[in-house]
Amino acid sequence: MAARGRRGMLLPIMEPELAEVRDFLAAHAPFSDLPDDVLAAVPARCSLRYHRRGSTILRPDEVVTSFLIVRSGALDVHDPAGGLVERVDVGGSVGVNGLLQPPPYGFVVTAVEDTLVLVVPGEVFRDLLTYPGVSSYFMLQQAHRLRQAVESVQISDHGGAVLRTRIADMLGRAPVIARPDATVREAARTMREARVSSVLVLDSTDRLCGILTDRDLRNRVVAEGLSVEVPIAEVMTTDPITLESDALALEALLEMLGRGIHHLPVVEDGRPRGLVTSTDLIRLEQSSPLYVVQDVSRQSSPEGLAAVARRLPSIVDHLVTQDASASDISRVVTAVADALHRRLILLAEEKFGPPPVPYCWVALGSQARYESGLGGDQDSALILDDSATLEHATYFAEFAEFITDGLVLCGYPRCPGDVMATNPRWRQTETAWRAIFAEWIERPTPDAVVGATIFFDMRALAGDTDMCERLRRHVLARTPQASTFLAHLIKQAVFHQPPLGLFRGLVLEKGGPNESTLDLKHRGVGPVAEIARAQALSVGSTAVDTRGRLAGARSAGRMSESSVADLLDAFEFISYVRLRHQAGRVREGHAPDNFVSPASLSSFEKRTLKDAFGVIRQAQTALAQRQPLGYIS
Numbered sequence: 147m148a149a150r151g152r153r154g155m156l157l158p159i160m161e162p163e164l165a166e167v168r169d170f171l172a173a174h175a176p177f178s179d180l181p182d183d184v185l186a187a188v189p190a191r192c193s194l195r196y197h198r199r200g201s202t203i204l205r206p207d208e209v210v211t212s213f214l215i216v217r218s219g220a221l222d223v224h225d226p227a228g229g230l231v232e233r234v235d236v237g238g239s240v241g242v243n244g245l246l247q248p249p250p251y252g253f254v255v256t257a258v259e260d261t262l263v264l265v266v267p268g269e270v271f272r273d274l275l276t277y278p279g280v281s282s283y284f285m286l287q288q289a290h291r292l293r294q295a296v297e298s299v300q301i302s303d304h305g306g307a308v309l310r311t312r313i314a315d316m317l318g319r320a321p322v323i324a325r326p327d328a329t330v331r332e333a334a335r336t337m338r339e340a341r342v343s344s345v346l347v348l349d350s351t352d353r354l355c356g357i358l359t360d361r362d363l364r365n366r367v368v369a370e371g372l373s374v375e376v377p378i379a380e381v382m383t384t385d386p387i388t389l390e391s392d393a394l395a396l397e398a399l400l401e402m403l404g405r406g407i408h409h410l411p412v413v414e415d416g417r418p419r420g421l422v423t424s425t426d427l428i429r430l431e432q433s434s435p436l437y438v439v440q441d442v443s444r445q446s447s448p449e450g451l452a453a454v455a456r457r458l459p460s461i462v463d464h465l466v467t468q469d470a471s472a473s474d475i476s477r478v479v480t481a482v483a484d485a486l487h488r489r490l491i492l493l494a495e496e497k498f499g500p501p502p503v504p505y506c507w508v509a510l511g512s513q514a515r516y517e518s519g520l521g522g523d524q525d526s527a528l529i530l531d532d533s534a535t536l537e538h539a540t541y542f543a544e545f546a547e548f549i550t551d552g553l554v555l556c557g558y559p560r561c562p563g564d565v566m567a568t569n570p571r572w573r574q575t576e577t578a579w580r581a582i583f584a585e586w587i588e589r590p591t592p593d594a595v596v597g598a599t600i601f602f603d604m605r606a607l608a609g610d611t612d613m614c615e616r617l618r619r620h621v622l623a624r625t626p627q628a629s630t631f632l633a634h635l636i637k638q639a640v641f642h643q644p645p646l647g648l649f650r651g652l653v654l655e656k657g658g659p660n661e662s663t664l665d666l667k668h669r670g671v672g673p674v675a676e677i678a679r680a681q682a683l684s685v686g687s688t689a690v691d692t693r694g695r696l697a698g699a700r701s702a703g704r705m706s707e708s709s710v711a712d713l714l715d716a717f718e719f720i721s722y723v724r725l726r727h728q729a730g731r732v733r734e735g736h737a738p739d740n741f742v743s744p745a746s747l748s749s750f751e752k753r754t755l756k757d758a759f760g761v762i763r764q765a766q767t768a769l770a771q772r773q774p775l776g777y778i779s
Contacts, residue, residue, distance in 0.1 A: 164189045167264065170217065174237035176283035180274070188274075193265045197257040203240075204255035206749055210244025212265045219261025224254045225750050233258065242284050243753070245271055252753040313398060313412055314391040317420035321346045321411070326355065326379035330367050333358055333378045344409045346418050347382050353416045356382035359409055388413045389422070398422050400477055442485040448493070448552035451486055455556035458482050459520055459732035466729050472721035473693065480518040483558070484509070484607060487526075490552040491608045494545050501545070502538045504531040506606050506613040510565065514605035515675065515691045517721075519667075520728040521738035523559045524550060525600060527572040529613045534575050542573055565600055576613050583621045590634040598631070599638060602679060605690055618688065625683040632684050639676035640766040644759035645669045652744060652756065660741040664755070666727070667740035670720040673762050674713060677769055681705060692717060705768075713765050716758035723751060 159167055167189035171177040177185060194217065197203055203221065204210065214221075221234040231253065234240055244251040245268050274280045324333050324345045333345055337360070347356035358378050366381040367374065388411045389398055398410050408424040438461065441454045458479065465475045491507055510525035512518050526549075528542060546567035554560060567573055574582065583601070586594040602621075606614035625631070645653040645664055654662045664670070678695035687698030693714060700710040727746070728738035744752060 158193055159189055167192070170264075171215075174215075176280045177274075179279035180277060184274075184277070188266075188270065191267065191270045195263050195265050197261045197263065199257055199259045199261075201257050202254065203257060203263075204244075204251055204253065206252050206254060207250045208244070210241045210251050210268075212267050213239055213241035213245055213271055214255075214263040214265060215239045217262040217264050220258040221261060221263075222256050222258050224256070225252075242271070246284070250749050252749045312391075313389055313393045313395065313422055314419075316395065316422060316426055317391070317412060319420075321418045321420050323348050323418070324358070324378060326382075327377050329375050330363065330372070330378055330381060331374040334363060334374070343423065344421065345378075346411055346421065347378060348418070354386070354388065354411055354413055354418050356384045357386040357409060357411060358382040361408075386411055390414065391419050395422075395427060399427055400474065400481070402427070438482050439485045442482070442489050445489060446493070448490065448555050451489060451552060452555040452557070455482070455486055458557075459729060459738070462520060462725065463729035463733055466722075466726045472718050472725055475725050476517045476519065476721065479520065480513055480516045483513055483518050486553065486556050486558075487549070487607050490549045493552070494548045497548060498541060498545055501609075502541055503534045504610040504613070505529065505542065506609040506611055507549075507567065508614050509605050509607050510600050511603050512675075514603045517671070517675070517692060519721075519725055519738070519740075520732065521557075523561045524553050525561055525565050526550075526567045527565075527601070527604070528567040528574075529579055529617060530573065530575045531610070531613070532575045532577050539570070539573075543568070543570070546573065576617060579617050580620055583617075584624075587621075587624055587628045587631045590631040595634045595638050598635065599676065599679065602683065603675075603690055622683070622686050622688060626686045632680065635676075635680040635683065636769055636772070639673065639680045640770045642669055642673045642676065643766070644673060644762045646756060646759040646763060652752065652759075654744070655741065660739075663741035663743050665740055666720055666724040666742055670759070670762075671717060671724065673766065674717040674720075677713070677762075677765050680769065709765060709768065712761045716761040719754055719758050723747070723755065
C-alpha cells in the first residue's frame with residue numbers, strides 16, 4: 147500500500163487510467179496545445195496523490211521537485227502573512243514557481259476540500275517547457291502571481307484600512323443645498339443655521355452646478371465689497387471637483403492635497419449625496435498629511451517650514467502600515483514637497499519683492515513625476531520671460547538661493563550634480579530653453595542624454611505655469627522624429643540592468659558602504675522610469691509620470707496591454723518595498739536611502755522582487771529590439 151502522511155496518499159496511474167488522464171490534460175491549458183504524441187506520453191510519467199480537506203500540501207520553506215494539477219477538489223494558495231493569493235480549481239496547478247526559481251517555495255498550499263492532484267515531476271515539466279504554448283502560459287501565471295503579490299503587500303499591518311474607508315461610509319447628514327438665484331445673505335443664514343461651512347448649489351433639475359464655501363464669502367464677497375443681496379451664482383465656484391460615493395477616503399485626500407481645496411461634493415449620477423471636508427478626513431485619520439500641508443501654509447520662515455517637514459517621515463511610516471499603495475504614498479510625499487516649495491517661493495517674493503519679469507519655477511525628476519520618496523535631493527530650474535536681461539540676474543540668483551537653502555533646512559539636500567535653479571546654467575529664458583532642448587535632441591552627446599533624463603521630467607510649480615507648458619509642447623512635438631536621440635535614450639534605458647543574475651539569483655552591490663545590498667532606485671524603479679520615458683517620447687506623449695507614460699505607450703501601440711500591466715505591477719512592488727525601507731530607516735534613527743539588505747526581506751518578498759526584476763529585464767529586451775543600438779557610442 148502506498149505511503150500516507152501529510153503529503154497524502156500517493157497513487158500510481160494504472161494502465162486503464164492513462165487514457166482518462168490524457169483526456170483530462172487535453173481539456174485544460176496549456177496541455178491542450180501539446181502535440182498528440184507528446185500529450186499521450188505524459189500520464190505514464192506522472193502519479194496521483196490524494197489529500198484530505200484542510201491538509202497542508204506545500205509549505206513556504208520547501209524545495210519543490212514536482213508541480214501539482216488539481217484533478218478534483220480545490221486548493222488555496224496563501225502568502226506567508228496569511229493573505230489569499232489564489233484559489234486553484236480543477237485543471238489549475240500549483241508549485242510551478244518552485245520549479246522556475248531557486249528554493250524555497252514561498253507559499254502555503256492547503257486543500258479546501260478532499261482533493262486529488264496529478265503529480266508532474268520536474269523533469270517532465272522541463273521537457274514540456276520546450277513547447278512555446280506551455281512556456282508562455284506559465285510566464286503569464288508568473289505575472290498573475292506578481293500582481294497578487296502587489297495587492298497582498300497593501301494589507302494593513304494593523305488590520306485596519308483607515309485611508310481605504312469608502313466615501314459612502316463617511317456620509318452622515320443630507321447635504322445643505324441652495325439655488326443659484328438665492329442671495330448671499332440667504333446662503334449665509336442657511337450655513338449659520340445648519341452649522342456648516344458650505345452649501346451645495348443645485349440647478350432646476352437638482353443637479354450640482356456649484357458650491358459656496360465660507361472662504362468664498364470672505365474672498366469673493368466681503369473682501370471685494372459686494373452686496374449681500376447678489377445671487378450666489380455670481381460668487382460660487384461653478385462645476386466643482388466631485389467624487390463618486392464608491393471612491394476611497396484616500397482619493398478624497400489626494401484631490402484636496404493636489405488642488406488646495408477643503409470641500410468635495412459626493413455625487414451619484416450628477417446628483418449630490420453629501421459632502422466630505424478636510425475636517426472629516428482629519429477626524430478619520432489623525433496623522434493625515436492634510437495637517438502638514440495646512441501647517442505649511444501658516445509658516446512665515448524657512449525654520450518654521452523645516453519643523454513641519456520633519457513630520458513627513460512618520461506620516462509615510464503610517465501610510466506604509468495602512469493599505470495605501472506605493473503610488474498613493476508617493477503622491478502624498480510629492481504633494482508635501484510641492485507645498486514646501488510653493489511656500490518658500492512666496493516667502494522669497496516677500497523678502498526680495500515682486501519679480502522684475504514673469505518666471506516659472508519647475509520641479510524636475512521624481513518630484514515632477516509625482517514619484518517622490520524620502521531622502522531625495524533637489525532638482526529644479528527657472529524659466530524666465532524673454533524680456534529678462536542681465537540686470538535681472540541678481541534678483542533671480544538671490545531668489546533661487548533663498549529657496550534652495552530653505553529646502554535644505556526642510557530635509558532636501560542639494561543636488562550633487564548641481565541641477566538646481568541656483569546654477570545660472572539652469573536659469574534661462576523660454577527661448578534659451580528651447581535652444582537647449584534643441585541641442586540635446588539634434589546632437590545627443592552623453593551629457594545631453596543625462597540632461598534629457600532629468601529635464602524631460604519637468605513640471606511647473608509656481609509662477610507663470612504657461613511658460614513650462616509651452617516649452618513642453620514645443621519639445622514633445624519634436625521628439626518622435628528624433629531617431630538618433632531616441633536611440634540614445636533607449637540605450638540609457640537598457641543600460642541599468644535590474645539586479646538579477648543568470649540563474650535568477652539576486653545580484654548585490656559590490657564594495658563601498660552599500661556592499662551586499664539591493665539598490666532599488668538605480669536598478670529597480672529607475673529603469674522602469676527610463677523605459678517609460680523613452681517609450682513616451684517616441685510617441686510624443688504629454689504625460690510626465692511613469693504610469694501615465696506607460697499608458698500612453700500602450701494606447702499608441704508601442705507596448706502591449708499585458709506588458710504594461712506587468713511593468714506597472716513590478717514598479718508598484720519595488721516602490722512599495724523601497725518606501726517601507728525608507729520609513730523603517732527613519733524610524734530607527736537613520737537617514738533614508740535606497741539600499742535594502744536581503745536579510746531584511748522575507749522569502750515571499752525576495753521571490754516577488756525576482757519576479758519584478760525579471761519583468762523589467764524583459765521590458766528592456768523588448769525595447770532594445772525595436773531599434774539597433776550597436777552604432778550608438
